[in-house]
Amino acid sequence: MYTVFSTFAATSDAAAFRPFLCIPARPDRAYFPDGVELSYGDIARQVCALRDRYRASGFGHGHRACLLLENRPDFIVHWLALNGLGVSIVPINPAYRAAEIEYLIAHAEPDLIVTLHDQKELQKALTGAVPVLEVSGDDLGASVTQIPARRPPPRIGEPGSETEAALLYTSGTTARPKGCILTNEYVVSTGRWYVSHGGEATYHAGTERLYSPLPLFHMAGLTLTPIAMMLTGGCLILPERFNAKLAWRDIVSCHATVLHYLGVIVAALLAQPETPDEKIHALRFSMGVGANPEQRARARERFGIPFVEGWGMTETGRSPFNTVEPRHLETNTIGRSVPGLEMIILDADGDALPPGTVGELCVRHSEATPRRGFFSGYLRDPEATEQAWRGGWFHTGDSAWQHDDGAFVFVDRLKHLVRRAGENISAAEIEAVLTTSDLVKQAAVVAARDPIRDEEVAAFIVINDGGAAASRALAQEIFHFCRERLAPFKLPAWIAFVTDLPLTSTNKIQKHTLLGTDKNPQAHPDMIDLRQEKTNAIRQSN
Numbered sequence: 153m154y155t156v157f158s159t160f161a162a163t164s165d166a167a168a169f170r171p172f173l174c175i176p177a178r179p180d181r182a183y184f185p186d187g188v189e190l191s192y193g194d195i196a197r198q199v200c201a202l203r204d205r206y207r208a209s210g211f212g213h214g215h216r217a218c219l220l221l222e223n224r225p226d227f228i229v230h231w232l233a234l235n236g237l238g239v240s241i242v243p244i245n246p247a248y249r250a251a252e253i254e255y256l257i258a259h260a261e262p263d264l265i266v267t268l269h270d271q272k273e274l275q276k277a278l279t280g281a282v283p284v285l286e287v288s289g290d291d292l293g294a295s296v297t298q299i300p301a302r303r304p305p306p307r308i309g310e311p312g313s314e315t316e317a318a319l320l321y322t323s324g325t326t327a328r329p330k331g332c333i334l335t336n337e338y339v340v341s342t343g344r345w346y347v348s349h350g351g352e353a354t355y356h357a358g359t360e361r362l363y364s365p366l367p368l369f370h371m372a373g374l375t376l377t378p379i380a381m382m383l384t385g386g387c388l389i390l391p392e393r394f395n396a397k398l399a400w401r402d403i404v405s406c407h408a409t410v411l412h413y414l415g416v417i418v419a420a421l422l423a424q425p426e427t428p429d430e431k432i433h434a435l436r437f438s439m440g441v442g443a444n445p446e447q448r449a450r451a452r453e454r455f456g457i458p459f460v461e462g463w464g465m466t467e468t469g470r471s472p473f474n475t476v477e478p479r480h481l482e483t484n485t486i487g488r489s490v491p492g493l494e495m496i497i498l499d500a501d502g503d504a505l506p507p508g509t510v511g512e513l514c515v516r517h518s519e520a521t522p523r524r525g526f527f528s529g530y531l532r533d534p535e536a537t538e539q540a541w542r543g544g545w546f547h548t549g550d551s552a553w554q555h556d557d558g559a560f561v562f563v564d565r566l567k568h569l570v571r572r573a574g575e576n577i578s579a580a581e582i583e584a585v586l587t588t589s590d591l592v593k594q595a596a597v598v599a600a601r602d603p604i605r606d607e608e609v610a611a612f613i614v615i616n617d618g619g620a621a622a623s624r625a626l627a628q629e630i631f632h633f634c635r636e637r638l639a640p641f642k643l644p645a646w647i648a649f650v651t652d653l654p655l656t657s658t659n660k661i662q663k664h665t666l667l668g669t670d671k672n673p674q675a676h677p678d679m680i681d682l683r684q685e686k687t688n689a690i691r692q693s694n
Contacts, residue, residue: 212306343379
């Protein structure tokens with residue numbers, strides 16, 4: 153039996169003087185403006201003292217506490233202190249508005265909300281039913297004295313590996329967020345899995361310094377990177393948010409050896425002017441998800457390290473990574489089926505598909521214990537939980553295919569496929585081509601309603617800085633660039649130039665907002681109609 157707290161405590165007992173948290177300097181920041189490095193022993197002392205104060209106020213096994221503490225070291229301290237008592241945390245996205253917070257509180261039914269001072273959106277959402285603990289957020293919990301008392305009493309028994317450790321809400325880019333119940337086993341085994349892949353992603357005990365620019369309300373930011381460092385005795389470098397202009401300065405000054413990325417992070421780093429820091433860093437590799445092959449190749453050449461692609465989602469926790477040869481770096485290869493994380497490609501009827509055929513990526517721990525180490529279910533939604541686990545496999549909602557040698561290749565979210573005249577077109581494939589053009593800085597492809605072909609390809613494009621002005625001529629130039637690289641039926645039928653793409657706080661593009669629910673391209677004021685050009689390209693290819 154183990155918990156997040158016991159995992160941390162084991163390392164802090166064995167390596168009290170090793171650094172655990174490193175906060176990069178930010179002169180304009182309200183907390184630790186000069187930066188700070190805190191050892192395992194430093195954090196352990198604060199955690200144990202805060203745990204005792206929570207216990208004295210009646211908190212314990214079976215309770216829940218919302219944390220609205222941003223990406224501060226205090227978040228880690230409160231989490232560990234609460235976890236040591238068996239209290240589950242519910243991280244709140246600082247970008248949430250009052251209505252979103254109100255929904256989360258009503259759904260999660262927390263026993264306490266721990267927050268920074270002057271959180272206006274939270275104040276609007278509060279009804280007085282849940283006690284609130286306001287903290288400074290820069291003293292590692294040392295000033296916390298008056299914790300609201302909690303009744304009813306905690307659950308009988310000590311917390312263990314099956315105890316709920318966190319209730320993590322999905323990003324909700326298309327619907328109401330679902331609350332994923334995550335146990336201590338989920339959290340710890342996810343971190344253990346992350347550091348176990350070897351190859352170009354080999355972790356060394358006691359020496360790694362992992363730069364993790366992901367928010368702590370994100371699965372990877374909460375479970376992968378902090379637990380990876382706790383298990384290996386490494387140091388977690390925790391910026392308050394990702395900043396492409398400052399990232400290399402932080403990576404060098406904090407002596408980072410590993411970088412965790414998302415596709416948007418790789419793209420942002422590549423878009424920055426070259427800097428001396430990107431050549432003198434100590435990084436050995438980077439791990440992450442969502443970077444296409446062209447981005448990874450350019451990043452490897454420019455920054456001098458491998459970018460090891462994987463796949464993951466909140467419900468599954470543990471993630472495959474592409475570390476075993478042959479790696480097929482020319483495709484979005486994400487890894488292989490192995491004991492403890494079995495993978496398969498299924499069709500709509502739940503039947504296995506042969507290599508080379510696109511279907512739904514489904515995963516499980518094993519046939520005997522399919523759900524072990526995965527999320528425990530969606531809170532208050534057993535029907536959705538069972539639907540996701542139909543047939544003994546977790547259905548990811550992602551499309552993928554398999555090489556003959558067993559390597560799996562990610563294609564796209566099933567809901568991001570464009571269904572044109574019976575053909576499934578991957579939005580990610582077209583986006584990857586668009587972003588290789590010198591004219592394009594960012595691109596998002598969505599399905600547009602079409603009266604004849606069901607759906608058509610619509611592309612929203614952010615022009616590269618210093619490039620040509622948005623115009624029909626520029627749209628046609630980009631169209632012809634794609635025509636040289638894509639089958640005609642995949643070409644954009646509509647292009648709109650935008651100044652930026654709407655992102656969630658976890659840097660996922662909010663595609664559902666681009667065209668709206670009716671998917672009508674003609675209702676968008678800046679949409680350029682290229683359907684005739686596409687029709688001509690298809691005719692000429694026949």
